[in-house]
Amino acid sequence: MSDRSIHSAIWSAQDIRSTTRRLATVHEVALTGEALPGAPLESPRAVIGESWRRVLGSGVDPDRDQPQLLLSVAELEHRRQKSQLATVLPVLNEGLLATADAAQQIMVVTDAEGRVLWREGSAPVRRMADRLGFDKGADWTEGVVGTNAIGTALVARRPVLVHSAEHFVRSHQQWTCAAAPLHDPRDGRLLGTVDISGPAHTFHPTTLSLVSAVARLAEGELRTRHHTSLERLRSSAAPVLARLGGRALAVDPNGWVVGVTGLTPPERVALPKAPEAGPLWLPRYGMCALEPLPGGWLIRVGRPEPEAGPSRAVLDVSGRDGATVTVSGPAGSWSHALTPRHAELLFVLAAHPRGRSAAELAEDLFGDGSRTVTVRAELSRLRRHLGGVLAHRPYRFADGVAVELLLPPRPAALLPQSTAPAVVAARRG
Structure with missing residues (x-):
């Protein structure tokens, strides 16, 4: 069943019961492989079918609902405070909360790990959600609660609607939900999702478009807040840089x-996650001195180089907190968050130490050996962050x-969002 057909059926006929029965049939066929006598064979929408296959494998x-282990109050508050999404809650509330409340739905905001950070909206629907464990601090990823708009949007990295029996777990099939991922506009890093959920009968075909628009x-x-903070820092750093000799940079x-x-x-x-004032080795610049502004x-550039460059690189694609690479050497260690494409590249290089x-x-990445220009461009971007870690001719992690x-x-x-042939083959073992 295509995205267009489910929207058309509900919008033109307003026959939610009929649509629910059709989706239930598709669900049963997918799980059991057996269709009801006389029932037409239909396939789930692509995004739902892919999710069901992932969930079946998990x-x-x-x-059966899996019991939720909610975050502690202290951990929930910690995640809220460090989340960039806290600063845009007024935008999300203004764009969605009144509509959600009037339509007997709730608005939910999660972090990039699928943990529910904020939940507002219709009080009766919140009580219904409580019975499913859909509460603040809950883990709403596919591996815990099956196919759902939040967890599936986190994997697909795009807005997702999940209606009725498209939910994998049967106890969730009385619900409809629409979620859109939220990204850091500076580097594309996934920050979390915003979601509208409610009873299946509250479905409206424009919900996903509304959620997507408010997410943008x-x-x-x-983006505006980032530009404002940079302008403020630029004003204070300009006179400092003007007085300096040698090479230096001012950074946020x-x-x-x-x-x-x-x-x-x-x-x-590329700065460490928790930089401190003092000597620091940075990719591309070598030894530097870090001073607070x-x-x-x-960053004062030009200190003597260390006796040796980076000696160890840890590539973390375990999925716990996004893909990262941590580099260690004589001057300490630093970590860099990877884009999905750069995670694929480093995974392949780690799997092929000879290069x-x-x-x-x-x-490996595209199934097309002619796309070398794209590969070289991506590696050029990656080496800006990992100077001294990567070598070329052939491309590989540097000797030592x-x-x-x-x-x-x-x-x-x-790397569940990846379609790179090398990654797909690795998933199969």
């Missing part, structure tokens, strides 16, 4: 560059760098 029981507004607000706490002297300005510098850091040519990597690869417990959970 061992979720369609007939929230991302726009994040996340490494975004607002000013330089003595060198070509990059867009961003109001709202950021001053890969551009054509081989193009086959010990590589550790952290994989998910189940091969099927490896």
Whole structure:
């Protein structure tokens, strides 16, 4: 059943019961392989079918709710405070909350791990959600509660509607939900989701479009806030840079560059997750001195190089907190969050320590050995962050760098959003 057909059936006929029965039949066929006598054979929508296959492989029981282990109050508050989504809650509330409440639905905001951080809306529906464990602090990923808009949107990285029997677990099939992922507009990093959920009879075909539009507004607000903070830091850093000799950069706490002297300005510098004032080895620049600025850091470039470069790289694609690479050496260690494409590239290189040519990597990532220009461009971007860690001719981790690869417990959970042939083959073992 296509996205268009489910929307058309509900919008034109307003026959939710009929649509629910059709979806239930599709669900039963997918789980049992047996269709009811005389019932037409239909396939689930692509995004739902892919989710069902993932969930079947994860061992979720369609007939039993898995007990929720909610976050503690302290952990929930900690996640709320560190989440960038806290700053755009007014945008989400203004765009969705009144509509959700009037339509007997609730608005839910999660973090990138699928944990429910905020939940507002219709009081009766909140009580219904409580009975499913759909409460603040709950884990609403596919591996815990099966196919649902939040968990499936986190994997698919796009807005998702899940209606009625498209939910994998039967106790959730009285619900309809629509969720859109929220990304950091600076680097595309996934921040979480915003979701509208309610009883199946409250479904309206424009809900997903509304949720998607409000998610884009929230991302726009994040972008505006980022630009404002950079301008503020740029104003305070300009006189400091003007007085300095040599090479230096002024950056915000996340490494975004607002000013330089003595060198070509990059867009961003890879900083440690918790930088401290003092000597620091940075990719591309070597040994530097880090000094605090109001709202950021001053990086003085040109300190003597350490005796040795990076000696160890840990590539974490276990899925616990997004893909990251952590590099260690004589001057300490630092971590860099990876885009999905860069995670695929480093995974392939870690799996092939002798290296890969551009054509081989193009086959690994795209199934097309001719796409070498794309591969070289991505590796050029990646080496800006991992200077001294990667080598070329062939592309590989540099000699002397010990590589550790952290994989998910189940091969099927490896980089779940990836369609790269090399990753798909690795999932199959």
